[in-house]
Amino acid sequence: MLWKPHHLIRKRTSFDFLGKRKIALVLSSVVNLAALVGVFVFGLNFGIDFQGGIAIQVRAKQGQVQLDALRSELGNLGVGEVTLQEFGDKSTALVRVQRQEGNAECVAHADAVMKRRAGNGWSVKPGPDSKTGDVDFTAPSTLDGAGWRDAVSQVGLTLQERQVPRANSNTARIDMSLEQRAEWCQQVAIKVVDDTIKDRYEIRSTESVGPKVGGELMQSGIWAVVATLGAIAVYVWFRFEWQFGVGALIALLHDVLSTVGIFVLFHLDFSLTALAALLTIAGYSVNDTVVIFDRVRENMRRYKKMGLIELLNFSINETLARTIMTAGTVFVAVLALVLFGGPVLYSFSIAMLWGVIVGTYSSIWIASACLVYMKLRPEQLRLGKDDEAKAKA
Amino acid sequence: MLNLPRWQVIGIIAITALAALFALPNLLPGSVLDKLPAWYQASRINLGLDLRGGAHFLLEVDLRSVLNERLTNLSDSARGELRKQQIGFKDVTVQNGTSVEVVLRDASQRNKAIEALRTVDPSLQIGGDGDTIQIAFSNQDLVRRKKEVIDQSIEILRRRVDETGTIEPTITREGDDRILLQVPGIKDTTDLKQKINQTAKLTFHLVNEEVAQAGQNIPATLPPTTFLAPTREGMQALRLANPKAYEQITTANPRMSPEQVCRRFQPPCLPVFKRIVVGGEDLDDAKATFESQQQGGRPIISFTFNSAGGRAFCAATRANIGKRLAIQLDSEIISAPVVQSAICGGSGIITGQFTPQQTQEQALLLRSGALPATLTIIEERTVGADLGADAIHAGALAAVVGTILVILFMLFVYGPLFGGFASLAMLVNLLLVLAGMSLLGASLTLPGIAGLVLTVGMSVDSNVLIYERVREERENGRSAFSALATGYDRALTAVIDSNLTALIAGVLLFGMGSGPIKGFATSLTLGLLTHLFTATVFTRMLLAVWVRWRRPTELPV
Numbered sequence: 001m002l003w004k005p006h007h008l009i010r011k012r013t014s015f016d017f018l019g020k021r022k023i024a025l026v027l028s029s030v031v032n033l034a035a036l037v038g039v040f041v042f043g044l045n046f047g048i049d050f051q052g053g054i055a056i057q058v059r060a061k062q063g064q065v066q067l068d069a070l071r072s073e074l075g076n077l078g079v080g081e082v083t084l085q086e087f088g089d090k091s092t093a094l095v096r097v098q099r100q101e102g103n104a105e106c107v108a109h110a111d112a113v114m115k116r117r118a119g120n121g122w123s124v125k126p127g128p129d130s131k132t133g134d135v136d137f138t139a140p141s142t143l144d145g146a147g148w149r150d151a152v153s154q155v156g157l158t159l160q161e162r163q164v165p166r167a168n169s170n171t172a173r174i175d176m177s178l179e180q181r182a183e184w185c186q187q188v189a190i191k192v193v194d195d196t197i198k199d200r201y202e203i204r205s206t207e208s209v210g211p212k213v214g215g216e217l218m219q220s221g222i223w224a225v226v227a228t229l230g231a232i233a234v235y236v237w238f239r240f241e242w243q244f245g246v247g248a249l250i251a252l253l254h255d256v257l258s259t260v261g262i263f264v265l266f267h268l269d270f271s272l273t274a275l276a277a278l279l280t281i282a283g284y285s286v287n288d289t290v291v292i293f294d295r296v297r298e299n300m301r302r303y304k305k306m307g308l309i310e311l312l313n314f315s316i317n318e319t320l321a322r323t324i325m326t327a328g329t330v331f332v333a334v335l336a337l338v339l340f341g342g343p344v345l346y347s348f349s350i351a352m353l354w355g356v357i358v359g360t361y362s363s364i365w366i367a368s369a370c371l372v373y374m375k376l377r378p379e380q381l382r383l384g385k386d387d388e389a390k391a392k393a
Numbered sequence: 394m395l396n397l398p399r400w401q402v403i404g405i406i407a408i409t410a411l412a413a414l415f416a417l418p419n420l421l422p423g424s425v426l427d428k429l430p431a432w433y434q435a436s437r438i439n440l441g442l443d444l445r446g447g448a449h450f451l452l453e454v455d456l457r458s459v460l461n462e463r464l465t466n467l468s469d470s471a472r473g474e475l476r477k478q479q480i481g482f483k484d485v486t487v488q489n490g491t492s493v494e495v496v497l498r499d500a501s502q503r504n505k506a507i508e509a510l511r512t513v514d515p516s517l518q519i520g521g522d523g524d525t526i527q528i529a530f531s532n533q534d535l536v537r538r539k540k541e542v543i544d545q546s547i548e549i550l551r552r553r554v555d556e557t558g559t560i561e562p563t564i565t566r567e568g569d570d571r572i573l574l575q576v577p578g579i580k581d582t583t584d585l586k587q588k589i590n591q592t593a594k595l596t597f598h599l600v601n602e603e604v605a606q607a608g609q610n611i612p613a614t615l616p617p618t619t620f621l622a623p624t625r626e627g628m629q630a631l632r633l634a635n636p637k638a639y640e641q642i643t644t645a646n647p648r649m650s651p652e653q654v655c656r657r658f659q660p661p662c663l664p665v666f667k668r669i670v671v672g673g674e675d676l677d678d679a680k681a682t683f684e685s686q687q688q689g690g691r692p693i694i695s696f697t698f699n700s701a702g703g704r705a706f707c708a709a710t711r712a713n714i715g716k717r718l719a720i721q722l723d724s725e726i727i728s729a730p731v732v733q734s735a736i737c738g739g740s741g742i743i744t745g746q747f748t749p750q751q752t753q754e755q756a757l758l759l760r761s762g763a764l765p766a767t768l769t770i771i772e773e774r775t776v777g778a779d780l781g782a783d784a785i786h787a788g789a790l791a792a793v794v795g796t797i798l799v800i801l802f803m804l805f806v807y808g809p810l811f812g813g814f815a816s817l818a819m820l821v822n823l824l825l826v827l828a829g830m831s832l833l834g835a836s837l838t839l840p841g842i843a844g845l846v847l848t849v850g851m852s853v854d855s856n857v858l859i860y861e862r863v864r865e866e867r868e869n870g871r872s873a874f875s876a877l878a879t880g881y882d883r884a885l886t887a888v889i890d891s892n893l894t895a896l897i898a899g900v901l902l903f904g905m906g907s908g909p910i911k912g913f914a915t916s917l918t919l920g921l922l923t924h925l926f927t928a929t930v931f932t933r934m935l936l937a938v939w940v941r942w943r944r945p946t947e948l949p950v
Contacts, residue, residue: 005808005950012868057780145674153587160455160767164674176767180455183769190773204780206582210771213451224905231897239890272910273840276902280847280917283898287851287891291858294887322861325806326854329799333850336795337843342787344443345843352847 008324013317017364018309018372024365028254035261042264047271048207050221052099052214054190057087058201065093070197077196078105079189088343092204095197099211100189102133102182110135110155113191117154124155127173133181135174142168156187183210221275225256228279232286236293241380244293247370248286251362255285255355262354268347277348281355284330288323289363295319296371300378308376312368327360397937405934408926409821415828438830441838441912444785446778447577448585452546454570455767459542461490463530466677468493469700470513470739471528478509483524492529500524539570541680542765547572548757549764553588572768582775589768595673595759598665599709600717600729605664611655612664619664622651625725627661651724663726665719670709673722675702679759681752684744692752694743696759703739711735720759727758788842795846796823803853807860811950814935815856818927822852825923826916835919838912848920854891855928858884860950873948877936888928896921 048055058065067084070093074082080098087094100106104126111124114137121140128134137152145164152159157174165172176184186208194203209217229252237245256278263270295315303311316323334356337349418426418437426434442449464487471493472485481498488494497506500523507519507526516534521527530538547564554562554576563575579585601619604612611621623631632639638658642649655662679696698706710718710732719729730743747755799819804812826848830837863880871879899921903914939945 002809005811006806007864008806150587153583153589156583156586156770158452158586158589158764158768158770160458160764163767175458180767180769183453183771186773187770203777205776206773207775208770208773210769212453213772220905224901228898228901231901232894235894235897273913276840276910276913279898279902283895283917284851286894286898287854290891290894291887294890298883318865319861321864322857325857325861326851329802329853329857330847330850332798332802333795333846336791336798337846340787340791340794341843341846342784342791342839344784344839345787345791348840348843 007321009321013320014313015317015320016313017316018312018369021365021369021372024361024369028258028362028366031261032254032257035257035264038261038264044260044263044270045267047269047274048096048099048209048214049272050214050218050270052186052209052211054095054097054100054186054193054209055207056095056097056190056193057204057206058093058095058197059204060091061200061202064090065201067093070095074193074196077192079109079192092343095193097189097193099209099214100182100185102178102180102185106181106185106188107135109185109192110188113155113188113195114151116195117191118151122151127175131178133176133178135176135181137172137174139170139172142170144168148172155191157184179212183212186210217272221272224275225278225282228282229253229256232282236286236290239290240293240297241376241382243371243374243376243380244297246374247367248289248293250370251289251367252282252285254362254366255281255358258358259351259355262351263347266350268350271347273345273348274351277351277355280352281359284355285359285362288326288359289367291322292316292319292363292368296368297381300376300381304378309372312371316364316368323360323363327356331356397934402934402938405930409824409931412821412825412828415831416824419827419831436831438827439834439836440781440785441836441841442575442577442774442781443776443839444781444788444837445577446580446776446781447575448579448582449772449774450574450576450770451567451772452572452574452768453771454543454546454572455769456539456542456570457490459538459766460535461487463538463677464490464493466699467513467528467530471495471510474509474513475506478505480506480509482506488527492527494521495526495528497524497526541678541760543570543572545757545760545765546768548760550574550589550768554585571771578778580775580777582773595676596721597670597672597706597709598668598719598721599670599713600719601664601666602716605717610662611659615664618666618668620650620652620667621655621662621664622719622721622724622726623654623660623662624729625722625727628725631658631660649724651721654724663717663719663729665721665726670718671698671702671705673759675699675705676759677702679756681749681756683749684742691744692747692749693745694747694752694756694759695740696743696756697740700739703737706739706741707735707737710741711737722758728755784839788839792842792846792849796820796849799849799853803856807856808949810939811856811860814932814939815853815860817935818856818932819849819852821931822920822923822927823849825926826919829919829923830915833915833919835915836912837916840910841912841916844913844916844920847917848924851895852920852924852927855884855888855924856932858887859932863948863950867948867950873945874940876948877940881933881936885929889925892921892925892928 065086067086071082071084074084074095080100082098083096085094086092107124107126114122114124119140123138125136126134127136139151143151148164149159152174159174163172163174190206190208229249232252233245233249236248259278259281262268263274268274292315295318296312299306299311299315306314331353334349334352337345338353341349415436418429418434468485468487475482475485475495480502483496483498485493485495495506495510497503503524503526510517510519510526510528516531518529518531519526520529543566547566550564550572551562554560554574560576560579563573565573567573576585601616604615604619615621628639635658642654642658649657654660675698677697677699679694682693682695683690684693714732714734717729717731719726721727728743728745730745743755800816803815806812807815823845826845859881862884863876866876866880867873896918899914899918903911903918
C-alpha cells in the first residue's frame with residue numbers, strides 16, 4: 001500500500017447539532033429576511049434575459065477600456081440607460097443597454113443610422129397613424145424591390161414581399177404593429193451603439209432580448225423554480241413521509257431565497273445561468289438532505305425507543321463524514337470553475353459555491369429541525385424492509 | 394451482492410469500452426484525429442454557438458397579417474363571384490381578423506349566394522342567417538396554412554442563408570409561431586440580415602415557340618425580345634455530369650446570367666420572352682394535390698394568384714393557348730407547362746407526368762419566391778469566434794483542474810486503491826456523458842462544461858456513501874467481506890434516492906431552457922443518469938472483481 005487512507009473525522013462524533021436549532025432558526029430567519037428585504041429595496045441586478053435589453057461585450061483595440069468616458073459617451077446617445085462593467089480583464093467590458101421602447105425617438109435613431117450607413121439622402125419617419133408602428137422610409141432616388149430590401153437591412157429590418165414597394169419608388173411605408181416596432185428598435189439600438197464605438201472597440205459578442213421574450217423567460221423561470229421545488233417535495237413525500245417532504249421543501253425555499261440574497265449582496269448578474277444555478281443548488285441541497293433522511297428513517301425503525309432529537313443528532317453524526325466529503329469534492333470542483341471558468345460563468349460559479357455551503361447547512365439545521373417541530377414519531381413511518389424481515393422472523 | 398456472474402462483468406466492460414470509443418474523438422488532438430476514418434471523426438460532439446462563434450436568431454412569424462391578407466383576398470373573390478352571378482349585396486367586409494361578412498340586398502337569394510361562395514373555395518365554413526352570411530376558413534385549412542407559412546419561411550431562410558451549401562445553418566420551428574435560426578461561424582450579422590432579405594426571383598415568361606421549334610438547343614442568334622435559360626433538370630444533370638462546371642456557376646462573381654450559363658456549358662435550355670407575364674410576388678399559394686378521379690387522379694400542382702396577378706395571368710393565357718409558359722426561379726426554369734385554356738379567376742393547375750413527390754417539390758419551389766410573412770427578430774445572440782475560443786480554453790482548464798482536484802481529494806481520503814476505484818468510476822462516468830452527448834447529437838455549451846465539472850464533483854458521492862458506510866460497518870465489528878457487502882447494500886437506497894431527486898431539477902431545467910442553458914441541463918441530466926449506472930453497476934463490479942481476486946481480510950479504506 002502506497003499510503004494509508006485518511007479519516008477526515010477520527011472517531012464517531014456526537015455533536016449536539018439540533019441543540020443549536022434555535023440559534024440556527026434565528027440566523028436563517030435573519031439571512032432570509034435580509035435577502036427578501038434586499039430584493040425589494042435594492043432589487044435584483046436582472047440580466048437582459050429576464051428584462052429584455054442588449055448586452056454587448058467589447059474589447060479595446062488598444063490599451064484598456066476607458067470605463068467612465070465610454071459610460072458618459074454611450075449614456076448620451078439617447079438609447080436609454082446604459083451600464084458598463086469590466087468583464088474578465090481591463091481591456092474588456094460589458095455594455096448593457098436597457099430594453100427599447102418602440103417610440104418616436106427610436107425612429108429618429110433609425111433615421112440617423114440610415115443616413116450614416118446608406119447616405120445622407122435617406123430619411124426615416126414614423127407613419128401618420130400613431131396607433132400603429134408604421135415607419136416611412138424615403139430614399140434619395142427611386143429603388144426597385146431588391147434595392148429596398150438591401151437598404152432596409154442596414155437598420156435590421158426583414159421585409160415581407162407585400163411590404164416592398166411594387167413599382168419603382170422612392171418612398172415606402174413599412175407597416176408594423178407597435179409591438180413589432182419595439183422589437184425592431186432593439187436592432188436599431190444595437191446599430192447606434194455599434195456605430196459609436198466600432199472604431200475603437202472590437203465587438204466580441206452581441207446579445208439582444210426583445211420585450212416579448214424577456215417577459216416569457218421571466219415567467220417560465222419562475223415556473224421552473226416553483227415546479228422543481230414542488231416536484232422534489234412530492235418525490236420526498238412519496239419515498240418517505242409527508243413530514244420529510246415538508247422539511248425538504250422548507251430547506252429548499254431557504255436555500256433558494258438565501259442564494260437570491262447573495263445575488264443582491266454582490267450585485268451579481270441575475271440571468272438564465274443564475275436560474276440554472278438556483279435549480280442546481282436545489283438539486284444538490286435535496287441530494288444532501290435525502291442522504292440524512294434516509295439514515296433517519298433507518299435509525300427510527302431500528303431504535304424505536306430513542307428520543308427524536310437524540311436520534312436526529314445520532315443520524316447526522318453518522319453521516320457527517322460523508323456530508324463533509326461530498327461537500328468537499330463539489331466545493332473544489334466549483335472552485336475550479338470560479339478560478340478558471342472565465343467571466344461568463346462567474347455569477348453562476350459564485351452562486352454554486354454559496355449553494356454548496358447553504359445546501360449542507362440546511363440539510364442539518366432546516367430540513368432535520370423541521371422534523372423536530374413536526375414531532376415525527378416512529379409509528380408514523382410506513383413499514384420498510386427491516387420491519388418485514390423482523391415480522392417474518 | 395458482491396457475486397457478479399461473468400457475463401455481467403463482460404457486459405459492463407463492453408459498455409464502458411463502447412462509451413470510451415464514442416467519447417474518444419472529443420479528447421484526441423486534431424492531428425491524430427485527421428488520420429482516422431471520417432465516420433469516426435463525425436461522432437464528435439457539436440460545439441454550441443457560444444464556444445464555436447456564430448449567430449442565434451429567434452424570429453417571430455407574423456401569422457396574423459397573413460390571415461388578414463387572406464381574408465382580404467377572400468372578400469375580393471366573394472365580391473367578384475357575387476357580381477358574376479348577379480346577386481345583389483349591400484356590403485362585404487372583413488370582420489376583426491376571423492371571417493368575412495356578406496350582407497345581401499335580398500334575403501331570399503341566400504341559398505344562391507351560398508352556392509356561389511362555395512365555388513370560391515369549397516372548404517369554407519359558412520354561417521349567419523337572414524341577409525347576412527359569415528364565411529370563414531375551416532380550422533383544418535387554417536392549421537394547414539399555418540404549417541405551410543412556417544415551412545415555407547424555413548425553406549426560404551435555408552435557401553437564402555445557405556446559398557452555397559457550406560454554411561450549415563440550423564433552422565427549426567420553435568413553439569407555435571417562431572423559427573430558430575442558428576448560423577455557426579459568422580461575424581457580421583448585417584450581412585446575414587441582408588441575405589434573409591434577398592428574395593428568390595420567381596417569374597412567369599412565355600416560351601418563344603418559333604425559336605424553340607427551330608430545334609436547336611442553343612441557337613447562335615436570338616431575337617432581342619428573347620433570352621435563353623437552363624431548365625432545372627438540365628442543371629441537375631450538369632451538376633452530376635460535371636460538378637466542377639456547376640461549382641463554377643454557383644460561385645461566379647459577378648453572377649452569370651442564365652444565357653451565359655447556356656452558352657458556356659450547354660445544358661438543356663429554353664428560349665423565353667423577356668417580358669414578365671406575372672411575378673412571384675403575386676402568387677399567393679401553390680400546393681401539391683390530385684385531380685379528380687374522373688380526370689384520372691394524377692398528381693398535379695394547383696396555384697392561386699392575388700387579384701392583380703390573376704388579371705394579368707388571365708389575359709396572357711387567353712392569348713396564348715397551346716403555347717408553353719415557363720416558370721423561372723432565380724436563373725433556372727423549374728417547369729414549362731402548356732397552356733390548355735384561358736386561366737381566369739385567379740387560380741389554375743399544372744398537370745404533367747409528375748409523381749406525388751415531384752408535385753410536392755414543385756409546389757414548394759413555386760412558393761419559395763416570396764417570404765410569406767414578416768419575420769421579426771425577437772432574440773439575437775452573436776458570439777465572435779475568438780471569444781468562443783477563449784471560452785473553450787477557460788472551460789477546458791476549469792474542467793481539467795476540477796477533475797484533478799477531486800481525484801487528489803479522493804485518493805488522499807480513501808487511499809490509492811479505493812480512491813482509485815472512485816476516480817476510475819468518475820472518469821468512466823465522464824466518458825459515458827461525452828458518449829451520450831455524441832450519440833444524442835447534443836451541443837456542448839459553456840454552461841454545459843460547467844455541468845460536466847459539477848458532474849465530476851457530484852458523481853464521486855456514491856462512492857463516498859458506500860465507503861463511509863463500509864467504514865461504519867467495519868467499526869461495528871463486521872468482517873472485511875461482510876462490511877463491504879452490507880455497506881454497499883445499505884448505501885444503495887441513499888444513492889438512488891439522492892440522484893433521482895437531483896434529476897428532477899435537471900429535467901425541469903431542460904424543459905424550460907434554451908440555447909446554452911439547455912446545454913447545461915443536458916450535461917447535468919446525462920451526468921446524473923450515467924452516474925446511476927456507474928454507482929450501481931460499475932463500482933459494484935470493481936469491488937466484486939477485487940474481492941474475488943484478493944479475498945481480503947483487511948479493507949484499505
